[in-house]
Amino acid sequence: MSKPEILMPKAMRDIVLNGLEARFTLHKPYEAADGGEAISASSAGVRGLAVLGTRIDAAYLDKFPYLEIVSNFGVGYDNIDAEACGARGIMVTNTPDVLTEEVADTAIGLLIMTVRELSAAERWLRDGNWSGKGPFPLTKASLKDRTLGIVGLGRIGKAIASRAEAFGLKVHYHGRNQQAGVTYPYHATLKGLAETVDTLMLVAPGGDETRHMINAEILKALGPTGILINIGRGTVVDELALIDALSNGTIHAAGLDVFENEPHVPEALMALPNAVLLPHVGSASVSTRDAMGQLVVDNLVSWFETGKAITPVAETAAVTRRS
Numbered sequence: 298m299s300k301p302e303i304l305m306p307k308a309m310r311d312i313v314l315n316g317l318e319a320r321f322t323l324h325k326p327y328e329a330a331d332g333g334e335a336i337s338a339s340s341a342g343v344r345g346l347a348v349l350g351t352r353i354d355a356a357y358l359d360k361f362p363y364l365e366i367v368s369n370f371g372v373g374y375d376n377i378d379a380e381a382c383g384a385r386g387i388m389v390t391n392t393p394d395v396l397t398e399e400v401a402d403t404a405i406g407l408l409i410m411t412v413r414e415l416s417a418a419e420r421w422l423r424d425g426n427w428s429g430k431g432p433f434p435l436t437k438a439s440l441k442d443r444t445l446g447i448v449g450l451g452r453i454g455k456a457i458a459s460r461a462e463a464f465g466l467k468v469h470y471h472g473r474n475q476q477a478g479v480t481y482p483y484h485a486t487l488k489g490l491a492e493t494v495d496t497l498m499l500v501a502p503g504g505d506e507t508r509h510m511i512n513a514e515i516l517k518a519l520g521p522t523g524i525l526i527n528i529g530r531g532t533v534v535d536e537l538a539l540i541d542a543l544s545n546g547t548i549h550a551a552g553l554d555v556f557e558n559e560p561h562v563p564e565a566l567m568a569l570p571n572a573v574l575l576p577h578v579g580s581a582s583v584s585t586r587d588a589m590g591q592l593v594v595d596n597l598v599s600w601f602e603t604g605k606a607i608t609p610v611a612e613t614a615a616v617t618r619r620s
């Protein structure tokens with residue numbers, strides 16, 4: 298029997314490339330001089346996509362009449378119109394769980410960096426200021442006595458919450474629904490959460506539903522001692538409103554691992570001393586990225602061998618293989 302054809306729109310880690318080449322006929326349109334043309338010429342028999350960040354919408358799906366499965370590298374899949382896939386009977390998978398602890402560790406690291414101004418303190422030393430001008434100025438904020446409001450208490454949110462508790466923080470949360478068995482105080486509205494806590498941790502997924510959830514009103518509710526951390530998706534925050542809030546003292550500081558238009562970060566944000574900015578490194582260790590890559594491969598292998606995906610997304614959980 299001939300091997301199923303898989304298309305990888307953008308280059309991915311060797312673990313994905315080698316894993317797919319061993320089991321499938323792999324199309325790599327990015328190697329051609331004209332990637333776009335190459336996709337339509339080679340697409341006829343493609344039954345699976347291995348995707349890293351490529352926008353997969355209805356028009357993209359039209360190129361692949363025999364498509365059965367889209368295997369996404371990343372737990373977030375706001376790059377994929379999963380409802381359009383589901384409506385066509387196309388399975389979508391993501392890479393949950395394998396990155397949970399890594400992202401939670403990064404979130405806590407970013408929180409402490411932001412509260413205690415650790416990147417500025419390191420720059421102070423490296424610039425020779427410690428021996429020249431004296432000690433780094435005391436930070437206005439401390440982690441002690443903070444209350445953390447988590448927006449999006451899913452698997453990663455819960456891993457952050459248990460770490461935060463170990464640091465002595467009180468934890469509250471907001472999400473679409475109150476969760477059974479969760480004892481952290483629940484806030485039905487984001488504004489209610491922002492008014493109650495002094496530290497907001499965003500772990501919400503991207504997409505239309507969460508776009509610019511964090512706006513001027515929410516930042517005002519968070520208040521002048523407020524600290525905003527975003528480890529989820531950049532689109533959740535209205536970046537211009539955040540720049541305003543950081544510039545005029547509406548909130549104290551922000552730590553961001555994700556941005557609205559990655560990899561572009563607004564100059565105005567870069568210029569702010571009270572923003573800690575990381576280049577989307579939440580899951581970015583070799584071991585975690587390898588585990589994510591392996592899951593991209595395993596979902597495709599499982600689908601074509603057993604007819605079942607390992608980690609289907611909610612929108613396509615009911616999709617079954619036709620052949």
Ligand code: 8YV
Binds near residue numbers: 371373374396
């Ligand atoms: C991804 C992420 O690795 O999993 C996600 O949703 O944001 C990251 O962990 C990244 O988007 C892919 O480069």
